[in-house]
Amino acid sequence: xxxxxxxxxxxxxxxxxxxxxxxxxxxxxxxxxxxxxxxxxxxxxxxxxxxxxxxxxxxxxxxxxxxxxxxxxxxxxxxxxxxxxxxxxxxxxxxxxxxxxxxxxxxxxxxxxxxxxxxxxxxxxxxxxxxxxxxxxxxxxxxxxxxxxxx
Amino acid sequence: xxxxxxxxxxxxxxxxxxxxxxxxxxxxxxxxxxxxxxxxxxxxxxxxxxxxxxxxxxxxxxxxxxxxxxxxxxxxxxxxxxxxxxxxxxxxxxxxxxxxxxxxxxxxxxxxxxxxxxxxxxxxxxxxxxxxxxxxxxxxxxxxxxxxxxx
DNA sequence: CCTTTTCTTTGCTAAAAGCAAAAATAGTGA
DNA sequence: TCACTATTTTTGCTTTTAGCAAAGAAAAGG
Numbered sequence: 001x002x003x004x005x006x007x008x009x010x011x012x013x014x015x016x017x018x019x020x021x022x023x024x025x026x027x028x029x030x031x032x033x034x035x036x037x038x039x040x041x042x043x044x045x046x047x048x049x050x051x052x053x054x055x056x057x058x059x060x061x062x063x064x065x066x067x068x069x070x071x072x073x074x075x076x077x078x079x080x081x082x083x084x085x086x087x088x089x090x091x092x093x094x095x096x097x098x099x100x101x102x103x104x105x106x107x108x109x110x111x112x113x114x115x116x117x118x119x120x121x122x123x124x125x126x127x128x129x130x131x132x133x134x135x136x137x138x139x140x141x142x143x144x145x146x147x148x149x150x151x
Numbered sequence: 152x153x154x155x156x157x158x159x160x161x162x163x164x165x166x167x168x169x170x171x172x173x174x175x176x177x178x179x180x181x182x183x184x185x186x187x188x189x190x191x192x193x194x195x196x197x198x199x200x201x202x203x204x205x206x207x208x209x210x211x212x213x214x215x216x217x218x219x220x221x222x223x224x225x226x227x228x229x230x231x232x233x234x235x236x237x238x239x240x241x242x243x244x245x246x247x248x249x250x251x252x253x254x255x256x257x258x259x260x261x262x263x264x265x266x267x268x269x270x271x272x273x274x275x276x277x278x279x280x281x282x283x284x285x286x287x288x289x290x291x292x293x294x295x296x297x298x299x300x301x302x
Numbered sequence: 303c304c305t306t307t308t309c310t311t312t313g314c315t316a317a318a319a320g321c322a323a324a325a326a327t328a329g330t331g332a
Numbered sequence: 333t334c335a336c337t338a339t340t341t342t343t344g345c346t347t348t349t350a351g352c353a354a355a356g357a358a359a360a361g362g
Contacts, residue, residue, distance in 0.1 A: 004277060005269055005272060005273060005277075005280075006265070006269060008272065008277070008280045008281070008284060009265050009266070009268040009269035009272050010265045010268075011284055012268055012272065012280070012283055012284055012287065013264055013265045013268045015284065015287045015288055015291055016174060016268075016287060017193075017196065018291050018295070019287055019290060019291040019294065020171060020174050020175070020178070021193075021213060021214050022214070022291065022294040022295050022298055023167060023171050023294060024171070024214070025214040025298055025302070026294060026297070026298065027171070029301070029302070037316095037317065037318085038317085038318080039317080039318065039319090042172075045168065054340080054341090055340075055341060055342090056339095056340070056341085062172060063172050063173070063175065063176040064318090064319070064320090065319070065320050065321080066340075066341065066342085067319085067320065067321080067322095067341085067342070067343080068318075068319050068320070069341095070341065070342055070343085071318090071319085071342095072318090074342095090327075090328070090339090090340085091326075091327055091328085091340095092326065092327050092328070092339060092340040092341070093327095093339095093340065093341085094340080094341065113164055114157070114160050114161045114164045115160070116164075117160040117161075117163055117164045117167075118156055118157060118160035119297070120293045120294065120297045121156060121159065121160050121163065121293065122156060124289070124293070126155060126156075126159070128289055129156075129159045129163070130159070131282065131285050131286050131289060132163055132286045132287075132289050132290045132293075133159060133162055133163055133166065133286070134282050134286055135282050135283045135284070135285055135286010135287050135288075135289070135290070136163065136166045136167060136170055136283075136286050136287065136290060137166055137286075138275070138279055138282060138283050138286070139170060139283045139286070139287060140166050140169050140170040140173065142271045142272065142275070142283075143170065143173040143174060143177060143271065144169070144173050146177070146270070146271045147173055147176055147177065150180070151176070151180070188347095188348065188349085189348080189349085190348075190349065190350090205309080205310090206309075206310060206311090207308095207309070207310085215349090215350070215351090216350070216351050216352080217309075217310065217311085218310080218311070218312080218350085218351065218352080218353095219349075219350050219351065220310095221310065221311055221312085222311095222349090222350085223349095225311095237358095241308090241309085241358075241359070242309095242357080242358055242359085243308060243309040243310070243357070243358045243359065244308095244309065244310085244358095245309080245310065245311095
């Protein structure tokens with residue numbers, strides 16, 4: 001009865017584990033090729049041009065501690081990729097946003113990172129790409145809600 | 152024409168990125184709950200009972216440097232989870248294998264880690280689980296071969 | 303034998319990350 | 333008002349993760 005679940009769970013566990021290792025290696029390569037630390041790349045990748053973020057927001061969406069984020073932002077600030085201003089409404093909050101230089105870089109990063117994936121995906125069928133999308137989408141949703149419940 | 156590819160690549164890039172962060176958080180929680188460092192958990196997860204591995208083999212399959220592996224194995228050895236003996240045929244090689252204690256632990260780890268995924272997967276249909284499997288399987292293959300070509 | 307190659311370890315350094323305490327600010331109840 | 337509490341971020345410190353380059357040890361070939 002639950003045998004099927006157990007089997008599928010095992011198989012998915014294994015695959016996800018391998019995928020994770022590969023994707024980490026991939027991220028590391030990409031960041032290095034662009035003169036960024038992995039943490040910086042990961043951070044830049046989630047900030048959108050024009051929006052501003054608190055340290056906490058960034059920490060939460062990156063699954064890291066606020067103190068860790070302060071350090072990552074320090075680095076980006078030093079490279080003039082982000083601005084950091086105190087919020088006027090509540091001066092405890094920082095407002096982190098991309099500088100012009102940051103926007104340009106992030107635009108390029110997103111484009112090139114998508115191109116890299118395009119390169120990987122170009123030789124398979126549209127259908128298979130859709131299977132990848134659906135599968136990962138489902139999985140991402142599950143892991144995400146599991147985390148909320150269990151963290 | 153290639154518009155479809157570009158779109159799909161972007162979407163998959165984004166999703167994979169999010170999935171990665173979540174799975175890393177998940178691994179970290181799991182390792183911590185079992186009194187292991189993340190690197191130790193990752194290493195234990197790939198060694199099978201009865202088999203023996205060289206440092207290099209482990210390094211390659213974990214996408215890490217041999218020197219890093221030496222240190223991880225040091226830790227596991229200190230906890231008496233693995234044995235490390237010199238190969239008799241070629242004494243440059245180390246032969247890393249699980250101790251009894253290690254086998255017991257790894258058995259438990261694998262079971263519980265699969266259970267954790269079973270927990271996540273239990274409320275969706277067999278069909279959706281299969282979609283996850285297929286999607287991740289395809290993606291893992293692509294990233295893996297991309298890495299071989301580009302590393 | 304001597305040189306070269308291969309596998310692992312060691313010493314050192316950098317990057318990644320968290321914890322606990324401090325600092326700054328906001329909010330609140332007496 | 334003012335003392336106390338809560339929130340947000342930063343700082344100091346430590347741990348974990350990771351790689352590089354050199355050293356050590358063993359094999360392989362000339």
